[in-house]
Amino acid sequence: MPADTSTGPTQSPARFEAWYARLLLGEAVPAALPLRRAVAVHANNAMVAACEALAGNFPVVHAMLGDTAFAALARRHVLAHPPRDPRLCLYGANFAITLAGCADLAAWPWLADMARLEWRVVTALFAADPPDRPRRLTPRRSWPLAPATGWLPSDWPIVSLWQAHQPGAVWPDDFPRHGELALICRRDSQVLVTALPADALSLLDALHWRTALAALDAAILAHLPALAAAGALVPAIGDG
């Protein structure tokens, strides 16, 4: 890579930014040692901040991989998908894509789903609060999902794996041999991740599309109390 011996454009902020951005991205290396050091400080600050945000938002993936492997993957992700939003608490929407595209992780095929699950935990944490006033339910209306509610069907026992990595959790003797449907919701200021029966997915999809309760099969509606108890639905009162 050729050394950049210029001292940068003088008058135009746009030209200066373009020049400095090339240095920051490593597309050119300043010839002057002080500038090289300064660019390295800024590049490192930016990388560390983004990697720390990923570590904070994906604690289970971090725990599964360990510090060294996670740091390498976080760095790869930052280079491919740098933060676009200054809110680093919401950084990492595409982390699962980075994990899924990493051939070295083929022996851990559930990792991408774990990243998807943890991203839903992040979005649940910062989602809008449900309305204070209970919604009046009638059979002709749907029962709205709470803003924080999300779900993830997985071919892996993703809920059991997630729960086993929570602080203070008891490590199970074994994990289920089947996939799990994860429900992510927020109740009493806590984000909860629970496993639902696989056929509850139909109900979640129906509520997502605001299907009237009267249009749902009784077998599907049977899952409604579990969703309400988990805090997955907005507060509501029936009309009898």
Added chain:
Amino acid sequence: MHGTLDHRPSVRLGAGIGLRLPHLAELAANDGASAALPDGLWFEVHAENFMVDGGPRLAALLAVARRHPISLHGVGLALAGTRMAPAAHVRRLRRLCDRVGPVLVSDHLAWQLVDHAHGRWHVPDFLPFPRTKAALALAIANVARIQDALGRRLLIENPSHYADIGNHDMPEHAFLGALAQATGCGLLIDVNNIHVSAHNLGLDAGWLVDQLPACAVGEIHIAGHRPDAESGLLIDSHDAPVAPDVWGLAARLLARTGPRPVLLERDADLPPLADLLLEARVAAGLLDAADAG
């Protein structure tokens, strides 16, 4: 907006503490903890951590805001950039201001948006620029736009420097003074940044403090730094107690400005809140001296 905005907060602020998430959780979990906090204690938070739709973190901040004055310190407006944060970001900041009712709102004099092969990169750091007349005009337009959007005065923080990038038309104190004069914004002077920059650029930190437009200073930051053994640079790391030289710069600036809100920043290697309170008492002592002077 041209120099007409009241730069004093509605309540007189003394020494405050940068409130990071572990301590926020501690405060929110124990209402009684406030009883052990000194009167007049105020907190500053990074605005972007709370620019969300809802949830427990925002609720905890609102709970603390009911008991203590809160300052919102932004890290994403890119006020010296040719491209600023998106309009949606500014609207979120406005909404957060409406909810929290902050006594101060601030951000940094830096640019942050870089074109990347995969799109835009909002660099989570504060990038340097030549202090040209064109850069000053750009910063004035940006700050005025944000103040208009927020309907309130901003405080602008001086950056840390790690090299002299050259091609300046004016020294930093002149740039800051002209920005404040043209927009009515205030200055948030981080004396640790001045100490770090002076070391890295071979300048006299005391002289730099003496050149600042004292009347525009609306807040002072103090923080720790660390040396980088390989490069010999001082890094504005916020991961250590405030160094004696930085305390000296704070006292020197306060002697010129009179009492101003002083904020202790600590972002990494976070000690218990009680330790930060002890360190903030030193700042309170400086303010008492400035008041008496």
